[in-house]
Amino acid sequence: MSAVLQSSSTATPALQARNVRKSFVSGRVESTVLHDLTLDVRAGELTLISGPSGCGKSTLLAILSGLQPADAGDVRALGHELSGLSMRALEHFRLQHTGFVFQGFNLFPALSALEQVELPLSYMGLAKGMARQRAIESLEEVGLGPRMQLRPAELSGGEKQRVAIARALAKQPELLFADEPTSALDAANGQIVIDILHRIARNHGTTVLCVSHDPRLVGHADRVLAMEDGRILSDHVPAASQVAASEAKEPSA
Numbered sequence: 001m002s003a004v005l006q007s008s009s010t011a012t013p014a015l016q017a018r019n020v021r022k023s024f025v026s027g028r029v030e031s032t033v034l035h036d037l038t039l040d041v042r043a044g045e046l047t048l049i050s051g052p053s054g055c056g057k058s059t060l061l062a063i064l065s066g067l068q069p070a071d072a073g074d075v076r077a078l079g080h081e082l083s084g085l086s087m088r089a090l091e092h093f094r095l096q097h098t099g100f101v102f103q104g105f106n107l108f109p110a111l112s113a114l115e116q117v118e119l120p121l122s123y124m125g126l127a128k129g130m131a132r133q134r135a136i137e138s139l140e141e142v143g144l145g146p147r148m149q150l151r152p153a154e155l156s157g158g159e160k161q162r163v164a165i166a167r168a169l170a171k172q173p174e175l176l177f178a179d180e181p182t183s184a185l186d187a188a189n190g191q192i193v194i195d196i197l198h199r200i201a202r203n204h205g206t207t208v209l210c211v212s213h214d215p216r217l218v219g220h221a222d223r224v225l226a227m228e229d230g231r232i233l234s235d236h237v238p239a240a241s242q243v244a245a246s247e248a249k250e251p252s253a
């Protein structure tokens, strides 16, 4: 039986998956990685999908972001049925509405931090001056203002990941997808990265979907979906987030 996780709010979820199934074939063996999976991801929150290695987290993220098609089921992102979009429309959707952060940073070795962040903005058609301004603001937001002229080889792992986050943030996407963003980082840098992702959701209203097997991230998310063997097993709000949310609603006198 599939787990059905509905949003408790009346707002339309930013992402919706209904009975999503995905299998891979290796040789003669077909293995099902996602089993009729149904979930909603609420807008403006940092949702963490946690679970052991191989349980299907990255596959789910790739399907929800339109990078991979599902074998069966429906996926809606910002109200668009992804399987109904042509390849070109899907590429346009991803360019205009989504940002990605990956475990391996995916930076160009020859470009400075500033150039890395400007590049997708030029693909989006932003004028040069506007692209530069947005890139600088994003790099400053992740604390890299003084290091924006440096290339990846001159940056630490944590700084490289912050460049990747600034690159995604500068696009001002409604949806930000992060696949194991902290797993190449030590504890302190992992904490900085997840705090930045959380702040982006809070301050910009961005829907942030992060998949990770790193248990240290659980307390930093607004919502945690625990996954195992291609199914969502539980859906909860971590205690730390409940405290933060009630403090945000009730400012002290």
Ligand SMILES: Nc1ncnc2c1ncn2[C@@H]1O[C@H](COP(=O)(O)OP(=O)(O)OP(=O)(O)O)[C@@H](O)[C@H]1O
Pocket (backbone or CB within 6 Å): 024, 025, 026, 033, 051, 052, 053, 054, 055, 056, 057, 058, 059, 060, 180, 212, 213
């Ligand atoms: N393109 C592919 N072809 C064949 N099998 C695949 C493919 N992509 C993923 N798989 C398999 O699907 C299963 C789920 O992989 P997935 O990467 O989604 O898991 P994960 O939970 O993200 O793991 P990790 O935490 O290690 O990144 C794994 O058994 C993997 O080997």
